[in-house]
Amino acid sequence: MNLTSGLGTIRDKVTGSMFTLPLLDKGQVDNAYRGDWIARKIVDVPAFDETREWRDWQAKKPQIEKLEAEEARLGVQSKVARARKLARLYGGAVLFIGTGDADPMQPLVPERVKAGGLKYLHVFSRHEMIAGELDQDPLSPFYGEPIKYTLAGKTSMVDVHPSRVVRFVGAELPDRVMAYDGWGDTVLQAVYDAVMQAGSAAAAIAAMLQEAKVDIVKVPGFMESLATEEYRSRILQRYQLANTGKSITNTLMLDGDEEWSSKQISFATLPEVLNTYLQIASGAADIPATRLLGQTPGGLQSTGQSDIRNYYDRISAGQNLELRPALSRLDEVLIRSALGSRPADVHYTWAPLWQMTEPEKADVFAKKAKGVKDVADTGLIPDPAFARGVQNMFVEDGTFPGLDAALDEFGDEPDDKDADEEAERLNAEQQGASE
Template identity: 35%
Template structure:
């Protein structure tokens, strides 16, 4: 008769029958990840309103992504910047990013004279055609008519129309410029009509642990010092219904100690003070701070405003990695909605979309004047070497200086110098008799 196995073994991994590891007997065998609740905004709003850490997690990356803004590169850049200021574009994008991180999605609605129920046509925007830019979070938009029939459409499995919360006006989806939160698997994205995940939701458990630890320590601090009085015959007095007299006695003791700094005791009483040991509390808080900073993808020095710890630690490496992450988010999260905004805003500024329009995000790290001077000195020395070697001409160096906004020249000056320079390179002549014997015929 075949005996049944005592334990149910796992299909792979380390197994130890004696300790129960991998046999279904160990506690770790029952660890499972379960999907969290993605819907709902009440707790997110409450955390953002009442807790400064939650607000920092939402606002800091949004502020950093738009803090230094961008540099527009085209001939009509000044006019476009004026239109940006009129529409308050930088502040609008910052707000949309914040609500996207808080709720998992937000949208900008340009107010124009086009019919809201018909598809939006950016090419029909004329000079001054954008009246205002309005920001809505994903819970302000009520979806209608989910597109399940056109798999080639950009809004596949997303609504065809939206209505605003407590409104009746139907608005075609093309009028909204969407800012999607953190990416989710496709099945969860379909459940949320194309919106993403809240960055704050992913950090809520860590925020709760940190706040609970801080509140618990604050409660302990209230009773860090406890007065202990030893009194002979206390048990007998309590058994003879003398609680009232005892309470009155030591109430008077506390009053005298706080008013005249005097402790009055009887001959058979002994006074002692017990101090709570809180020496191991600070490392717990430090660990929670590091953990929550990792969950938020923000350095501790930036999230909590603390200085870097450790020997010769400056925090510059952490900030550099963080700024690289911000630049990556600008590229992955902002470039697409900014392209849609520019298609509208630039036409509103100029009446058309110039072919040479482009922009660059300004760098976040601001070097000091000494670093800038050293960098320019190295560039100048490189320019001198290239000029002496004949690899570049004066006009090329001048154009680079003008593009980097180091110097500005009058119109036509660079073109005149370029016309007078001859940088055409002819065939390189070899000295007579050199290399002739080493040449091999082509095969």
């Protein structure tokens, strides 16, 4: 506070500022998504990036094949991507786990699901699958979720137990009291001003293009002569002929008393102005401009890789903090439907978002090969164990496609005879040393 300058006092204009929240209704959200390219990309891009490389199952090869076939049959990847988009757009969406049970209001028990028990997956937005009253019992496994969902069909209403729903929330609300139905905000709510300002700046510049060059002609007694209809008609014909002659002969013919000039608008700084508003929208969406706008990185030494890597790190964090917990309910059913049981060692990892170029892959392979040789030369790890470890490394990172199948065909177990001879040699060396 400064009493002399008025800073922080009632004379300070800033003290009259406050935050307001004009909530977007469904109609505004739909119009923004359908009519504004920035709003659409803010909704779609993170959801697309979360699911585009999908996940890698960690299990035995026959199990992986069955799991991937089951995901393909149900369209899991595409439906999760759509559910995430709807959640970001409307504040909430669900995947309905269909097992063919007669009463969907009964709890879903994953242990009872047999092979092929997962019949279908359906995607619904929060406006289609209506959330009921929230479960306020802190001892309930569904605390904070709706006690039931109601699916509005064409001819009837169907109640669904929360255990049969994979729930996705858009922008989470800070207080449970605000989220009376458990859903969040549309992600467009917080970026609305930034998107509108960027769109307004682009529209204003586009309008200025129409006035980029204006010809000005001074005509003696112009205003006085306009009083007559004949003069108005003749003056229009006069300059239509003048413009026609200019386009044909590239010469503007004027009367001796007329004066002609041209006014041009400078656009020198407008690209920076527009780019500033687009950068603000990009920052508000937490998506780098190189991804949101397809913009070439600025600066002589800039490649944009650091921005993209940071963005991918954030997407990866969202996969583990938001997507994985939500999908755990589905996965317990999906694994049993694919394999007929739930092996404890079956799990998955998210496929990397950053895709290396061929030279980068060759460089990584060369470094790995050198590292393998350096470790092998130390002799600290028995050869059979080390060979198995190297094989697993090359299988898991995909360095040699089809290596796992080749090992299954030709055998990946170390030769028992060679192992026995190696053991006898080591025992003999140890006995000789002790004697």
